[in-house]
Amino acid sequence: MGRDPVSHQPGGQAPPGGDPGEATLIDQARRGDLGAFDRLVLRHQRMVFSVALRMLGDGHEAEEVAQDAFVRAFRSLGAFRQEAKLSTWLVSITMNLCRNRRRWWARRRRLIAVSLDDPVAGGEGDIAREVADPSPTPVHAAAAREQQRFVLEALQSLDAASRTIVILRDLQGHSYEEIAQVLRCRVGTVKSRLNRARLRLRALLDGKL
């Protein structure tokens, strides 16, 4: 097996290997140092917010959940064992909060949908600059945005398990081992679930790409 072609792409946040400063910051935050915790937030907020946004499809909700995830992490730092990476642990918390939020929506019969008018609500205004192959003409840019809408809609239409694993792997770029830690399952299970989720997503996007 060669180098993982997906992990730690721009969508992924966690730096490879151990960050020498992170353990120190965690220790300081554990002792109540809010400044150290702020630095941890700045390091990981993009990853946490991205996961929440892709899981929920709503920028305001994602911001709320991302804040809650960090608050919960700060209050539970004492229980964090540094066997796992902080980013993996934060993703686990975020995923749990997103799952709870979607259940809360389901109980209140809230429509879970992506706005076609503003699919990037909540701060994706610069998404065009980050498209891998930015189109030179407005026509191509519009087509790219249309394609992103389809993808976002399809993501929100997926079942929760498939959406989770696709976001973790194909959007956030986590490795199979990290996903196994987040989902608390074996790597083999991750492989089979990911295969199934990709097939479902492709079926939803059939003819739209």
Place this chain on the structure above:
Amino acid sequence: MQCVDYRRWLSPYVDERLTSEQRAQLEAHLSGCAGCRGELVSLRQMLQALRTLGSPAVPDLLPGIHGKLQHPPWWRAAVQRFLAPWPAGLPLHGAALAATAMLVIVVVHLSGPVRRDNAAQPLLQLATGRSYHQDALEDKVARMKTIQDARGQRAAVQAERVEADQEAEVAEGFFKDLPVPTSRELDQPRNEVAGQTALMSQHEASGPGAATAVTGLAGPLPANAAQPTPLSVSSVQAPPAASREAPVLLQVRWRVTNVATAMIQVTEWVRAQNGWAVATSDHHLSITLPAAEVPQLLQHFSSEAGQPIAPALPAPGTPSPWVPISLELVPSE
């Protein structure tokens, strides 16, 4: 291996999670299979589309996080609220609550010895907007259905009831010869009250309403309670004079074949006498009855056993309007 098996490898293949042997095998297959090549292209196209979503611009989360960290978690807030000193307004609120409670109590008592559900009628109407009489009527219909079902059962055992009545007469003759009063003190050390109770057990061999014999006073039912036995009062002692005027609790035990039907019967009767009957379990009734009605209760459900309970009742003229009664319905064997 067939195409369907190779296509399961496509996902780990694009992630480079296949072993070198698997990868070589798959690539060999792809070179000769246009369908699987098309699947691979489609998969890569979708993954590329996912990557075009890019990374969203992140709002500044820190102010919100700091704001939320200033608020304690809900469980800590609840504990703090519980342990905090009372706010200045609480006495006023408490006084208002107490005044409301007093008003309710006064209204209930002013209405006299009425049925509890009657007293609650205005509140029920206020709370539900539903006619109390409509509720009562439906309740009554349901009870009547239950009683009708029980009647069929009673008719089937009528012959046994007659026999039981005869045995009860024998017991009554024996009962009249006993010295009166008979009662029993209960719970004196705890309450420091000369409480007197009389434990009466009425045996009904066949069905509710068929009193047969008093099988034991002031003690558990004998093992042979299913058979009508002579009255046993060996452990009964005369109560102090003071306790006669203020009975604390009258314990009655009634052996029946159908507990549910008997409970309905007793409840109906007690309510008809303007008393209160509350089922505290499926075989126990807590009854509050006007003192004047207690002999009738005992006569009604135990015509032979009414006399021994007399000492537990207030003396004539004693202002003790209510008598609490604990009625336990014991299913017969």
